[in-house]
Amino acid sequence: MEFYDQVKERLIRYAKVDTHSDRSSQTFPTTSNQFDLARMLADEMREIGISEVYLDEKTFYTYGCIPSNLPEGEGRTIGFITHIDTAPDASGKDVKPWVLNHYDGGDILLNKEKSIVMTTEEFPNLLQYVGQDLILTDGTTLLGGDDKAGIAAVMTMAEYLLKHPEVAHGKISIAFTPDEESNGLAEFLDFQRFGSPIAYTLDGDHLGYYIDNTFYASGAALSVHGLSVHTGTAKGIMRNAADIAVEFQQMLPALEKPQYTSGKEGFYHVTGCVADCENARVDLLIRDFDLEKFEARNAFIRSCAQKLAEKYGKENIHLDLREQYRNLNEVVSKVPFMIDYLKKAIQECGLTPKTEPFRGGTDGSSLSFRGIPCPNLSAGYENAHGRFEYVPIQSMVKNVEILLKLCETYAKD
Numbered sequence: 001m002e003f004y005d006q007v008k009e010r011l012i013r014y015a016k017v018d019t020h021s022d023r024s025s026q027t028f029p030t031t032s033n034q035f036d037l038a039r040m041l042a043d044e045m046r047e048i049g050i051s052e053v054y055l056d057e058k059t060f061y062t063y064g065c066i067p068s069n070l071p072e073g074e075g076r077t078i079g080f081i082t083h084i085d086t087a088p089d090a091s092g093k094d095v096k097p098w099v100l101n102h103y104d105g106g107d108i109l110l111n112k113e114k115s116i117v118m119t120t121e122e123f124p125n126l127l128q129y130v131g132q133d134l135i136l137t138d139g140t141t142l143l144g145g146d147d148k149a150g151i152a153a154v155m156t157m158a159e160y161l162l163k164h165p166e167v168a169h170g171k172i173s174i175a176f177t178p179d180e181e182s183n184g185l186a187e188f189l190d191f192q193r194f195g196s197p198i199a200y201t202l203d204g205d206h207l208g209y210y211i212d213n214t215f216y217a218s219g220a221a222l223s224v225h226g227l228s229v230h231t232g233t234a235k236g237i238m239r240n241a242a243d244i245a246v247e248f249q250q251m252l253p254a255l256e257k258p259q260y261t262s263g264k265e266g267f268y269h270v271t272g273c274v275a276d277c278e279n280a281r282v283d284l285l286i287r288d289f290d291l292e293k294f295e296a297r298n299a300f301i302r303s304c305a306q307k308l309a310e311k312y313g314k315e316n317i318h319l320d321l322r323e324q325y326r327n328l329n330e331v332v333s334k335v336p337f338m339i340d341y342l343k344k345a346i347q348e349c350g351l352t353p354k355t356e357p358f359r360g361g362t363d364g365s366s367l368s369f370r371g372i373p374c375p376n377l378s379a380g381y382e383n384a385h386g387r388f389e390y391v392p393i394q395s396m397v398k399n400v401e402i403l404l405k406l407c408e409t410y411a412k413d
């Protein structure tokens with residue numbers, strides 16, 4: 001199968017490089033280890049003949065492009081963005097990827113010594129890949145197919161085009177970015193250097209899925225100043241910040257939480273509460289797909305804080321509410337060809353394009369509003385962010401084919 005050996009070798013090689021990012025880090029990039037993969041990718045890009053390769057040693061962003069081979073003025077520029085870091089939710093150190101050929105549909109022994117088994121009962125998604133070849137972990141680390149399966153597909157597509165100059169294509173811009181898992185904003189992407197007015201991220205699970213709908217998101221922190229006095233003489237004087245923090249949480253609609261919502265339903269999610277009598281702080285996330293509903297949710301949180309301020313004194317209640325990212329559909333829907341072409345490419349590769357509202361954000365959520373409309377194509381990994389992550393090699397091969405189809409369509413545009 002064309003591309004099979006290339007994507008397999010690439011994912012295994014990339015997975016062995018520890019590139020975990022760190023959500024608690026105050027620096028950017030959040031970890032220095034990501035540079036190891038950035039440098040490896042920059043070298044590889046030069047080797048296969050990608051032009052204008054540039055690794056920004058401060059931000060760890062890696063750029064390159066394949067110049068158009070069409071007559072001047074023909075074809076449309078296309079861009080691809082994938083992230084080099086892995087989620088800090090599971091260890092990314094000493095990853096030992098291995099290949100299970102012709103998966104037979106049974107449970108998979110990942111680690112004999114530690115008796116770690118991936119069962120089809122717990123992970124029924126395995127059954128979609130019977131007969132395929134899976135890249136797996138040893139059950140003690142994540143694999144990092146999120147998003148190294150995406151990098152492998154983009155690199156293999158580029159290699160093919162550079163080896164086959166007879167295949168017509170417009171300009172193709174490529175960027176590999178750090179820290180998607182820790183801040184997800186691609187905030188240091190240099191638009192000029194990237195050089196494409198539109199882009200697709202190649203990330204996400206399940207082959208053949210694309211994302212053109214994400215949450216609108218804000219984060220809020222309610223701070224409460226209490227007043228502690230001896231409990232024996234507290235009557236009419238004490239202001240218990242911990243009680244007020246609980247009162248605030250009880251004002252939130254009980255069923256509008258992540259654990260009770262799905263599809264296009266929004267929610268409030270209390271991510272933390274630290275409280276004693278003198279001081280309390282409640283952190284929460286506010287999410288919705290619909291702009292009006294999202295704004296109503298923000299207004300509701302403000303009104304809760306206002307009510308508490310009226311009751312306990314406005315100097316004692318402080319709300320900090322900030323927008324985090326917006327639904328990229330607002331931008332992507334204005335460039336309908338991007339999704340039309342993507343669906344066409346997926347179809348032409350023999351798959352049915354599928355989408356679901358993505359209950360999170362992507363690098364594209366931020367990029368879209370900063371000027372690069374950026375929907376997402378699945379990278380084809382499964383069980384991301386955990387020890388049972390795996391990637392079917394055939395899914396990566398399909399993605400190379402989809403990317404080449406996309407480039408072909410953009411060339412004719």
Ligand SMILES: [Zn+2]
Nearest residue numbers: 146147203204
């Ligand atoms: Zn990812």
